[in-house]
Amino acid sequence: MTFDRRTDFVTFRTALAAVVATGGILLGASAPAMAQEALEELREQGFARIAIANEPPYTAVNPDGTVAGAGPDLARAVFKKLGVEDVVASVSEYGAMIPGLQAGRFDAVTAGLFMKPQRCEAVAYSQPDLCDAEALAVPKGNPLNFQSYEDIAAHPTAKVGAPGGGTEERLALEAGVPRDRVIVVPDGQSGIKMLQDGRIDAYSLPVLSIGDLLKKANDPNLEMVAPVKGAPIYCAGAAFSKDNTELRDAYDKVLAEMKESGEFAEIIEPYGFSAEAAKQVTREELCTASN
Amino acid sequence: MEWSWSFVWEILPTLLEGVKVTIIATLLGSALALVVGLFVALARRSDNPFLSRGTGFLAEFIRGTPLLVQLYFLFYILPDLGLTLSPLVAGTIGLGLHYGTYTAEVYRAGIENVSRGQWEAAKACNLTTPQAWRHIILPQAIPPMIPALANYFIAMFKETPLLSAITVLELMNQARSVANFNYRYLEPMTLVGVFFLVISIISVIGLRALERRFGRLG
Numbered sequence: 001m002t003f004d005r006r007t008d009f010v011t012f013r014t015a016l017a018a019v020v021a022t023g024g025i026l027l028g029a030s031a032p033a034m035a036q037e038a039l040e041e042l043r044e045q046g047f048a049r050i051a052i053a054n055e056p057p058y059t060a061v062n063p064d065g066t067v068a069g070a071g072p073d074l075a076r077a078v079f080k081k082l083g084v085e086d087v088v089a090s091v092s093e094y095g096a097m098i099p100g101l102q103a104g105r106f107d108a109v110t111a112g113l114f115m116k117p118q119r120c121e122a123v124a125y126s127q128p129d130l131c132d133a134e135a136l137a138v139p140k141g142n143p144l145n146f147q148s149y150e151d152i153a154a155h156p157t158a159k160v161g162a163p164g165g166g167t168e169e170r171l172a173l174e175a176g177v178p179r180d181r182v183i184v185v186p187d188g189q190s191g192i193k194m195l196q197d198g199r200i201d202a203y204s205l206p207v208l209s210i211g212d213l214l215k216k217a218n219d220p221n222l223e224m225v226a227p228v229k230g231a232p233i234y235c236a237g238a239a240f241s242k243d244n245t246e247l248r249d250a251y252d253k254v255l256a257e258m259k260e261s262g263e264f265a266e267i268i269e270p271y272g273f274s275a276e277a278a279k280q281v282t283r284e285e286l287c288t289a290s291n
Numbered sequence: 292m293e294w295s296w297s298f299v300w301e302i303l304p305t306l307l308e309g310v311k312v313t314i315i316a317t318l319l320g321s322a323l324a325l326v327v328g329l330f331v332a333l334a335r336r337s338d339n340p341f342l343s344r345g346t347g348f349l350a351e352f353i354r355g356t357p358l359l360v361q362l363y364f365l366f367y368i369l370p371d372l373g374l375t376l377s378p379l380v381a382g383t384i385g386l387g388l389h390y391g392t393y394t395a396e397v398y399r400a401g402i403e404n405v406s407r408g409q410w411e412a413a414k415a416c417n418l419t420t421p422q423a424w425r426h427i428i429l430p431q432a433i434p435p436m437i438p439a440l441a442n443y444f445i446a447m448f449k450e451t452p453l454l455s456a457i458t459v460l461e462l463m464n465q466a467r468s469v470a471n472f473n474y475r476y477l478e479p480m481t482l483v484g485v486f487f488l489v490i491s492i493i494s495v496i497g498l499r500a501l502e503r504r505f506g507r508l509g
Contacts, residue, residue, distance in 0.1 A: 095471025102292075102474065122474045165471030179305070183458050184468065190367070194458075197370035199378075 038247045039082060042107060047086045048079050051097045051106040055163070055188060055205065056212045057271035058112030058130060058236075061091060070130055070271040075110035075238060077267055081254045093186075095165020098122050101241050108251070112206070114167045114234035120287035124248045127255055128235035128286060130268060131277035132206035133227035134168060136160075137195055137214060140221045146202050148229040149175030161185040161200040168204035171231055188213045195222060204228070208272045232289075235281055298478050302469045306479070309465030310486055316383055316461060317448040323387025324443070328394030335399065350392040358389045359453050366457040382454035390447050397439045401432040434505045441498035445491055452483075462486060 042048050052059035052072055059069035067089040076087045087110075092100060097109045101123060112130050113119065136146055146152055152160045153176035160177060162168035164184040172182045183200050185191040191203040192213055205213070207226045214222055227233075238255075240248040258264040265275035334346035353361070365381040376384065405428050413423035452463035460468075466479035 093467075093471070095467065098474045099470070099476050164467065170472065179308075179468075180460055184464065185458070186456065193367055193370075197367075197375050199370075199375065199458075 038107075038244050039084075039250055042079070042247075043083045046084070047088045048075070048084050048107040049105070050075055050087045050089050051092045051100055051109040051111055052089045053094060053097075053111040053163070054091050055112070055209050057208050057273070058206070059089075059110070061089075070268045070273055071110040071112050071236070071238075073271075074129055074264070074267050075108060077263065078238075078251055078254045078258065081258075082250055093164050097165075098239070101239060104241070107240070107244075107247070109239040112236040113239050114236050115283065115286040116167065116170075116234075117287055117289065119239070120283075122242070123239040124242050124245045125237040125239055125283050125287070126248055126251050127283050128237050128278045128281050129255065129264075130273050131233055131235040131281070132208050132273070133233045134171065134204060134231040135207040135210040135224050135226035136228055137192065137203040137205075137210050137222055138201070138225055139195070140223050142223065142225055144201055146225060148231070149177060149204075150230065152181075152202060153177045155201075157181070158201040159183050159199070161191045161194055161203040163187075163191075163205070166205075167234060168206075171228075172204065175230075192217045192219070192222070206234075211272070233277065235278055235286055237283060292475070292477050295475075295478060298473065298475065299482065302466075302473075302479060302482070305465050305469055306462060306482055306486070309460060309462035310490075312379070312460055313448070313451045313462040313486075314490070316379065316386065316451050316454060316459065317444070319383040320386030320390065320447055320451075321444045323383060324390035324394045324447070325440070327387055327391025328398050331391060331395035332398035332402065335395070336402075350395060353389060353392045358385060358450060359456060361385050361389060362453060362457050378454070378457050378459045382451075382457055382459045386447055386450070386454075390443055393443050394440055397436050397443070398432075400439075401436040402428065404435060405431045434502075437498070437502045437505055441494075441502070445494055445498075448491065448494070449487060 050072060052061075052067060052069065054061045055069075057070055059071045060067070062068055067087070072087060072089055079085075079087055090100075090106065092106075092111075094111070094113065097106070097111060097113060098119065100106050101109055109123070112132075115125055115128065119125075138144070138146060144151075144155055144158055146155075146158075149160070149172045152158050152172065159181045160172050161183045162172055162185060164186075169182055169184065173179065183194070185194060185200075185203065188205070188209065191200070191205070194200045195203045196217075196219065202225075203210070207224075210224050210226065214224055238248075238251060240251070255264070258267075259275070259279055264278075268278075269275055331346055331350050335343050335350075337343045337346075362382060362385040365376065365385050366378065369376060369381070409427055409431065410423065413427045418426065451461055454461050455464035455467065458464070462483055466483045470476045470479045
C-alpha cells in the first residue's frame with residue numbers, strides 16, 4: 001500500500017468538514033425544537049429531574065431515602081398535573097443549583113431558592129411559592145445581642161454560619177461581614193453542631209428551617225432570633241433554565257390553578273408556609289426589588 | 292459558556308487568598324508528617340512489643356481509613372471530648388497524621404536499606420549508637436528517602452481541597468464560593484487547576500534540586 005500524505009490530509013479535511021457541517025445542522029435544527037418538546041420529553045421519560053437541598057421544611061430527604069419537603073411535594077403535584085408521573089431529586093449545594101440548571105443537569109430547582117434580582121437574571125422563575133423571613137440560631141440569651149447581619153459585621157471576631165451559595169451567605173457578606181467570618185456550613189446538622197461547639201456565634205437560615213433544626217436538636221442552650229432585622233421576607237419559586245421558558249409557563253399555569261383551588265395551600269401549609277403570602281406577590285415584583 | 296478574562300481578574304485576588312491557605316496547610320502538614328513519620332518508624336523498631344505493635348496497629352488503622360473521615364472526626368467529634376481545634380489546625384493535623392503513617396514507611400525502608408555490615412563496622416570502630424546513627428546510618432539512609440518523601444508531600448498538596456469539607460477557606464473553597472455567587476464554574480475551577488499545576492511543577496523542580504544536592508553528599 002502506498003502512503004500519500006497529501007491525499008490522506010485532503011481526505012481527513014473533507015471528513016472533518018462533513019462532521020462539522022452535520023453537527024451544525026443537527027444543533028441548528030434541534031435547539032428551538034428542544035424547548036417546545038421539553039415537556040413532551042419529560043412526559044415520555046416519566047419523570048422530571050429536580051434539585052433539592054435537604055433543608056426541612058423546604059426540602060427533606062427521609063431516612064428511607066424518599067424525598068419530601070414543601071418544595072418537592074409541590075413540584076411533584078404540579079408535574080403530575082402536567083402529565084409527568086414523578087420527580088427524581090438530586091441533593092445539591094445551593095450554589096451549584098443554578099450552574100447545574102444551566103448545564104442541563106436538572107429540569108427544575110425546587111429547593112426554596114429565594115428570588116433575588118441577580119438570580120432572576122440567571123434563571124426563569126415560576127410565580128412565587130414558598131415565602132419566609134430570615135432567622136439566626138444563637139446561644140441561649142443571645143449573648144452577643146445579634147438582631148441583624150450588620151450587628152455581626154460590627155462585632156470584631158464573631159462568625160456566622162450559612163449554607164454555601166444560599167441567600168444568607170450573600171446577605172451576611174453584603175452587610176459587611178468579612179469573607180473569613182462567614183463560614184460555609186455544609187448542612188443543617190453541621191451548623192447546629194458548630195454552634196454548640198462554639199465554632200460559630202450564629203447560624204443563619206430562614207425562620208422555618210431554623211425552627212425545624214432547633215426542634216430536632218432539642219438543645220436548651222440554643223435559641224432563635226427572628227426575623228433578622230433589615231432582611232425582608234423572601235419568596236422562592238421553582239427555577240427553570242432560561243432557554244426553557246415554555247416549561248416554566250406550563251408550570252406557572254398549573255401553579256395558578258392550584259393556588260386558586262386551594263390545593264397549593266393544602267400542600268405547603270402543613271409545612272408551616274403561608275399560602276396567602278405567596279399569593280400576594282408576583283415574580284415581577286420580587287425580581288425587580290432593590291434588595 | 293465563554294471564557295471571561297474580566298471575571299478572571301475580578302476573582303484572582305480572592306483565589307490567591309485561597310492559594311496562601313493551601314500552601315500553609317501543605318507546609319505545616321508536611322512538617323508534621325516528617326515528625327510523626329520519624330516517631331512511628333522509631334517506635335516500630337523498638338524492642339518493647341507493646342510500643343512496636345501498638346504503633347503498627349495505629350498506623351495501619353490511619354492508613355486504612357479515608358482522610359475525609361479522619362477530618363470529620365477531628366473537626367466534629369473531638370469537640371465532644373472537650374477539644375475544639377480551629378479548622379486549619381484540625382486540617383493540618385489530619386494531613387500530618389495521615390501522611391505521617393506513609394512517611395514512616397519511607398523512613399523504615401531508608402533505614403533498613405543501610406546494610407547490617409555498616410552497624411557492625413560502626414561498633415567495631417567503637418562508635419556509640421547515637422554516633423553510629425549520626426555519622427554512619429542517617430547520611431546513607433536519608434538521600435534515597437527524599438524522592439519518596441517529596442512524592443508524598445506533592446500528593447498531600449493535591450489533597451488539601453478535602454479541607455474545604457471542614458470549612459477551611461483554602462483554594463477550592465474560595466473557588467466554590469466565587470462560583471456560587473456568579474453562577475460560573477468555568478473560570479474559577481480552571482484557575483484552581485492551573486494554580487495546582489503550576490505549584491506542583493515548581494515544587495517538583497525544587498525538590499529535584501534538593502535531591503541532587505543531598506544525593507551528592509550521600
